[in-house]
Amino acid sequence: MTVYERHLEPRVLEALGDTPVVTLQGSRQTGKSTLAAKVGEQLGARIYTMDDAATRGAAQADPTGFIQALGGGPVVLDEVQRTPEVILPIKASIDRDRRPGRFLLTGSADLLRMPGAQDSLAGRAETLTLNPLSQGELTGRHDDLVSALWARLTSLTDLTDFTTAVTRADLVHRACAGGLPEATARTDRRRSSWFEDYAERLVRRDAQDLGQTPPARLRAALDLVAANQAGELVMAHIARHVGIAETTARSYVDRLRSLFLIQSIAAWSRSPTSRQIKKPKALVTDSGLAAHLADLTEEELLSPLGVNQFGPLLEGFVAAELLRQQTWSASRFRLSHYRESGGQEVDLLITGPGGAVVGIEVKATVTVTAHHFAGLRRCAERIGDDFKAGIVMYAGDQAWSFGAGLLALPVSALWELQA
Template identity: 40%
Template sequence: MSLLRRNAAALAAEIMATSPITVLSGARQVGKSTLMQQLASNRDARIVSLDSAVDRAAAERDPDGFAQQHPSGTLAIDEIQRVPKLLIAVKHATDLNRTPGRFILTGSADLLTIRGGQESLAGRAQTVALDGLSRGEIEGTTEDFAHYAWNLPNGAVLRDVPDISRRDYLELSSRSTFPEIRDLTSRQQVRWLNNYSERVLSKDAAEVSGIQHPDRLRPLLQLIAAENATEFVAAHVARQLDIPPRSVPAYLRALRDVFLVRELPAWGANISRRVISKPKVSIADPGLAAALSGADIDGLERDIAGALTGGLVEGFVTSEIAKQRTWSAIDTRLHHFRDSGGREVDLVLENPRREVVGVEVKATSSITARHFRGLEFLRDSLGAAFVAGVVLYTGHRSLRFGDRLWALPIGSLWRATV
């Protein structure tokens, strides 16, 4: 299996040229170690992995000495969350030698929240978020949907996507993006994903979070998969799993900190006093969401308007847009919008100037005016700050649907160019 070019590689190399510490952060098996090796290949570098019992024991016994090895070049430390106190030693070593490219760290847990991690490396480190393969990476392009969407009002070319069917989109929405298993059959992927999630939950999530009942993590993950890309209501989860409501946020945080789930905060910008403030939560990898929920392609297609189908497709779109944020020319934050009047928009992309692109996701292959109601509300409420509203759907045609409104095939996420 050939290595694919990662679109985050250019950013990582740029950071290494200016920052003493480059952090590659993401779930296990998304390719952090491979990218680290590529970044270190043309340097005087030493690579160590804290998954190795010997290296981990040395780091725990003498963290300062461990961090200060190989001072003349780059020290690459894989899976640094395994020894949280090593972060303080890396900070100290960096203060002694702030040469750009001094350290490359990979972490399969959020280094800002891990138990025992008392050092943020603020002012010394920059982080590159690495996810599973994006569709552009698989097709050999550096896709940038946000850049395209921001240019829609300026005449960005509308292109149909005739070669991807609705069934193709359903398959993409239930297929894993972990590099190691991209060539496996669906059945082989499901088996791998079940083993993967079991190990991450029982080892990494429990170790990083220190929660008292790690056995509750898998039922929670399965519940999130079954209700993928929906608002997370702690009281509802507590009733479903028969656990105390006050415990739910800690369990969700444990899943988020090992990158198994993605949390999408609510957005309001004071346009409505009735904004719902609950976040949306989805499984980060679409194949894992499908495996945990027991999704079947034929069943998804039969129930195209069902909640499971819609949740998997929306989760896939959210995942693709979130991945692109790492290399996009447009700096955006991702949110969702809903108010108590029932007006909602699946994704709200906001740039630093507080300009907004709204995105609705539909699993259907046809679009009508009613699919734009939430986007029309945002447009009419925000005025000039509303750049564009897009309904992404499983059809082929790219069409304008009124003032700053467009219907685009989901494939535009990786096929559209400015």
């Protein structure tokens, strides 16, 4: 299998340089073990995996003795969610010796939500999330769209010379392939079989590490998120279709988040309190898995009627790429979505330092019209001077100016536009 350079690697090394414990988390098969082993080799660390029955048994039988036997480090403990009993002994060890870089932990579930993890390691640990491969990582580019845009906010018209060889068919293929390394290397039919096995094993095995949940109902909740990819997360809708109480639906969604199978994007508001009240959007983290769960094929999406089905998948693809880039971007930013009670909306808002906002509308068409900017113009009126630019990302091959601060930009700018 191809070994990819991961853009998160420098951040992992940086964190280990001043923090005793670094936790590398993310869903199964994103490449955490590979990255941890590479970092561990650079640091001369010993590596143990809790997927190994003997290692896991030793840690469970005597967690304190197991951690003490590791000495001062550096040590990599892979898939540590299998043995949450070691977290408290790690805390005790760190409190005796706070040298940086002692432990690199990896986990396929959120350790803060693991039953049996009796401490958060607050003040002692830094947590980094490894997502599926970004398009930049797949193509050997350092993708950082926000930094590239921020550097050009006062001269967006300079981007009208941006062109791409990436076609709509290419975008369909990329979205359906996703970014899980094992899946990207397979053909359509074999990839579909892999995704099905992947989803079933996660809901039937890994999810149970977080507490007993009926696998069929958890899978139904996951399928519903995929069917409404990048749509508003309505708990009552999930509860009604899965046949559970709304409070139970909320716990199912939390479980899917803890497994990093889905991600949320909060609604935009100037008030942090309002952001918590308004409905977030939800998306399956990997677009390829989302396409499989929604029973979408490349052939179907490329048909004359496929543009409507491709729209939500492409929006989720763009959102997921930006969420990946957020973990290594040179520019700090927050991702949200915009929706008014009257129905006016913008797919994504990027908010940077000082409250500067760039709106992103995603269209699956290969042409752009002035009508596609209606939501962005309304959003600009509402937000005022903080709104710096409105961009329609579309499946075409050429950037176009649509007036001051308004730009149509090919989706491939996500990974092809350099700062």
